[in-house]
Amino acid sequence: MTQTIERQAGGLYVQTPEQQQIAFPLKHTEVQAKIAGNISRVEVTQSFENPFTTTLEAVYIFPLPDEAAVDDMLIRIGDKTIKGSIKKRQEAQQIYEQAKEQGRTAGLLEQERDNIFTQSLANIQPGEQIDVIIRYSESLKFTAGNYEFVFPMVVAPRYIPGIPIEGNAGGVGSATAPMTQNQDTDIVPDGSRLNAPILPSGMRSPHNINVTIEIDAGVEVQNVQSPSHQIQISYAEKRVLVKLAGGDTIPNKDLILRYQVAGESTQATVLSQADERGGHFALYLIPALQYRQDQVVPKDVVFLIDTSGSQMGAPLMQCQELMRRFINGLNPDDTFSIVDFSDTTRQLSPVPLANNAQNRTRAINYINKLTANGGTEMLRGIRAVLNFPVTDPGRLRSIVLLTDGYIGNENQILAEVQQHLKSGNRLYSFGAGSSVNRFLLNRIAELGRGISHIIRHDEPTDEVVNKFYRQINNPVLANINLQWEGDGDSPIIYPATPPDLFAEQPLVLFGKKPDACGGKLHITGIVAGGTRYQNTINLEFEETGNPAIAQLWGRSRIKELMNKMVHGETKLGVEAVTDTALTYQLLSQYTAFVAVSDDVRVNPLQGSVSVQVPVEMAEGISHQGIYGSVAMSIEPIRACIMPAAPHVTPDTPEFLTRTRIPKKQKKKNRPSPGAPEAESFLSEPPSGRLQNKEKYSYADESLEDIDLAAVNFASRIAPVVHLKVVSVTGLNEQMIALLTQYLEAVSLHTGCCGDLVFELQINKGRVRQVLLDEQASTFKEQAVIDVIRRSLISWRIPQLLTTTVSLTVRVQT
Template sequence: MTQTIEQQPGGLYVETPDRQKIAFPLKHTEVQAKVAGNISRVEVTQTFENPFTTTLEAVYIFPLPDEAAVDDMLIRIGDRTIKGSIKKRQEAQQIYEQAKQQGRTAGLLEQERDNIFTQSLANIKPGEEIDVIIRYSDSLKFEAGNYEFVFPMVVGPRYIPGTTIEGNTTGGGSAAAPMTLNQDTDLVPDASRLNAPILPSGTRSRHDINVNVEIDAGVAIRDVRSPSHQIQVTHEEQIVRVKLADGDTISNKDLILRYQVTGDRTQTTVLTQADEKGGHFAVYLIPAIAYQPNQKIGKDVVFLIDTSGSQAGAPLMQCQELMRRFINELNPDDTFSIIDFANTTQQLSPVPLANTPHNRSLAIQYINKLNAGGGTELLRGIRAVLNFPVTDPGRLRSIVLLTDGYIGNENQILAEVQRHLKSGNRLYSFGAGSSVNRFLLNRIAEIGRGISRIIRHDEPTDEVVEKFFRQINNPVLANINLQWEGDGESPTIYPSTPPDLFAEQPLVLFGRKQDCRAGKLHVTGVAAGGTRYQQTFNLNFQETGNPAIAQLWGRSRIKDLMNRMVSGDTKAGVEAVTDTALTYQLLSQYTAFVAVSDDVRVDPTDASVSVQVPVEMPEGVSYEGIFGNVAYNSAPAIARAASDPPEFLQRRKVNYSATVRPAPMSPSSPASAMESSDEFDITLINPGLMFEDDEQLQAPNPQRPGIPPARRSPGMSSVPRLQVISATGLDNSAIALLTQHLESIQLAAGVSGDLVFELQVSKGRVRQVVLDEQASSVKEQTVIEAIRRALLIWRPMPSITSTVVVTLRIQP
């Protein structure tokens, strides 16, 4: 049982009798998953309860699988269920805010990243419970007969680089507390929406989780196991049921469930479905190609290892163990080097080293001396490894990245790899930890034409390393081509460019044929040794198929479109993603689910409290590594005053995540009362890690790609000028301020032409910058990125809430 709200200087919390658990709105999460063959259907029920004596808004940042097709959201109040509607994101936010102000109970589900989501729930009555139900489909990861089901439970702390956008608050529909220090930046303009407050060490919330998974693979299932959790397994013919053991219900690590199936069906699976949107299909193919396990191919391997603070302790030790095994498993003719990064980069050698006993010994010594600390400046590491010298052009370069991926600027990293990874080179990713950023690790490997591997910080490494080298030594199918034979139009298939396959790696394709006419899909490629490979699939679309196939095609299309926009939003891309998401009722970064009660449930003039739900630190991640040498064990830690933070917290970002809003003053209230402040803040540890002395926060440098250059010096007549030609939605004074702001951008000589941007402006912030590619003649990405970042940090008048179309001209 909870007790009363405590209000102290700088703090608001509800104390439980044991003084170790903090009563916050999220009470319980229930997960029900059904796995049929290669596809899972998952229902997540989040139970929120108002433990306070006043009306509550709860805001919860949480993860889901990075390729989940989220297609349903409901809120349940007592015996009433309100179905959410998919809307354009801004429209959904407006509906939510209006409902909140009217006193209606409302839920808003938004996507921040492919694997990070925000659930906002407004106007929960004191003592009331409300359920939010989220449903999604996902495609299981598998190799040969080994399947893996993953349910992530907590978002790890994200490092935030870039130039601060001052005075920001959380955007969108979540009315969480002001982000005093965990601020948005030009590189991560939504940083304040990525990092939930983290409970101090030694305390935990009452939130627990229960997971039930039902597996029907169509064939016998064996060796059901979890490296992450204690589980209970029951068998009923070909159906297996798995649930978490009672003692393992803290939501601080990914649930990883693995099992094996037997039979020929593990080789090829074809699923079809038809509805009013057309015929959809999924192909799961593991080419039955013999390969030589002892085949040795001379490689040049460059290892890039993350030594930032979040890797401190068990994650770094696991990466070091991986690295030692990597070095010892290299082929005799391989060359190698090691680069490590945090705030800066270091390297074992300036050029690749031959695989000799002496050099291996040097490498092991180097690995053993690595220490974790500092920020995750992954961009530095990626640039260092992409530009690392090549001494033998005949060798295939393999880059192996080891990181937890705890960053907020994922797209900047993906864009760097997309632009600069040399043809023929490959990038592989390894994540070591309990709750790593699977979105980044999976996507960087896809763009890098490699494979990704996730290993817990406490798992054995020998089998993982052995399998990795077996695969990269034996690429089995390259130059994959898809051809359609049949009447009518050809299907649209994703991925649009199928990847090369490695030993035991599946080819997974999702397709749509709008006319639903049957035909044949030919998959061809070149196998190891130059042998031509072909497999043909007969596709007939039936309305009785699994509806998840259509949703997964829509999700695959959105993923493909988003991969094309890692350098920044474009008008055509945003419209295509939005249209697909609305057609297939899918959550995306440009759509959101909103549900609103018909009746007014609270008096909107009454006082209310808005709380951002705190989360556990991911298992195995060091508090000291994230926050430095600061003690967090004194009770009640949740109510720590913010008036005198230690020097470390003055430099790193802390989130004050709950605000009490008093009832509105009447016009007759005395002026002294109206001027008083009745805000109380919960001070929680927030991991929006940023260093004020980081190079990226210093004076901008026009020579560094993507960094807004400094103001032009007088007399630089050869440097092009940037002019605001028009700005629909702004008056003359606002245009003048924008023009003055953009004067700080210095452009390289030789660039000229027009750029057209659409800006979403509200509450004194530019919320989104979208490039109209068709209307723009400037194509240089570094110039576009510099202007985009300058626009993001422009501070328009708070009264401006509109879509602003800005036309800029660059001329000598």
């Protein structure tokens, strides 16, 4: 019988007469995927169980593919299934909280990033099992006749840069605590929602996973293999059934499945569908480019290597091996340079080096001496390579990034590439590891007009490097143009600007024609050397088509809209994403699925516990690299059976859970073995990889000057200006006075003047969202807008307000 329940570093422990044990509310994940041609339809079933004698809420942070179109969620209680409905995210949260307070069982599915999701399940009765079912569609990656299906299984710890926000949502951190991985900051306001508690080395969760994949390619399937898992393969006519082998069910790495189809590669595949929303299509085009092997243009390659703590061990060794092969695989007339980053940024040489024996030896020695430690300050590294000196303007500059991508400030990196990558330059990304951040790696390559490659930390590197050089050395199809011939309006196609194509890389387009009238799509481009390319695709829309095509178009539109907001959320952009997500029943950062039982299933006046599901460390990742020497010295926190939600106050245990103990107090205050507050067995998402930062003061806060380089540069030539609050609605007079005082203390360096109009979403005393009204604003200097955004996010509100605020400020000399 359970005697006491203790929350320690983000996980719940059960103290029995025999021993203390970790509570694992997630028992099993079942994945069933059906692949038809280029499209997969996947159903994920998560089985939660309450091991306590009191009501449980389980919260699980987990990954899905970054291109997945998630369009369905259900919860199953016994023989009863409750279908989730898509709502605006804030509305879904309110429905969930109300249901929880009423004693109803409720499920809430939210998206934090394109590849990070949170499943909350409230009011699980003692001893009860409840299943959550999630369904999504995805377009398979296809290159040179090879299909690849990927299912990610764990979110590796994300590094969260920035200044901690006091009183953040996760309850983590304090004004005196060291910066941790698991708290909100002015750069990553939702940082506390990205990291789950990680099990220490050597400890195994009972949570396991089973995956079944059915492939129906229409033709014979060949060379089915997985570099990540042991699999069992069975064949039935032209269908293939793949399952995980019994000994490989730990959810700690991406499942990667690759296969080929018989016959010659198809040059064009068109899938279409029509419904009340119009006609939708997916086009997969593999241009048969003719090129001469001797048409290799001399290039200048800048390599950027991540040497932060998460790369310690196998990932860094894999990156070093890749780098050695990269250096030795360069063409004789190429030039190169190497930059590596963690807390600081270092370089092999201040200028590009000629590709000769002496410089190759110098580079190999530099690579061999690299070590992994410290924080992932990727922005410094990206800025270093984007501004790396050019000594020969005639060369094509190629930037090659090698990283696991374990950061929470993805948009900050993407914005830097989007704004500062020079025309004609290319940025390629390589991820080495078992569970890399594919969202960042894929998106940075797309914005960088390059290609992303993912390689496991234990895969051979020779073919990966050879393939990469074949692609970037060979001519590409550039200046791609699309023209529509037929009745009605032209289709809406994404990506809106088709990327340049590399050898063996298909062009994948998703289109919508509201009137569903057929026609012809003419595709033209220029092959290197000036040869003109032309292809015509006939399009017809049928109601019997695959319904996943419409969902994938909606997902592509959301992706395009989100790419336009990497600098910051805008009112029109958020509205457009939300409208698209609601129309196509898709999960997004602004929508969520919520499912609620009709009946009251628990007594809302009785206590309950809430716990985050602990997860495995990603395979091959070093605990020491993530957590440093304090990996196992996290102070336990007593929290326990909570009062009913309506009675929660800042003094109740809910506000104490997962509170960070200041670093200096840890050893001195650690209880002795056998004491009531036993030493933690769970690692709170990381407090290692701290960084030394150069800082400057503004508005009584410290901000990294590296993140505001443009502002600092401007300060040398621009006058000091101040903000003037023009109007505020949604706050009382006292709060308006406090906000005015706060903002008018901010000093900015700019030579521009103008008005900025913001909409602030305030929830429980925190500014959760800052939307810029671009249409109503006249000030356009992005670096200054970024500073003002971060100021607003960091505003410390003395009341637990929940409101929407309209704010107009004037930047004036």
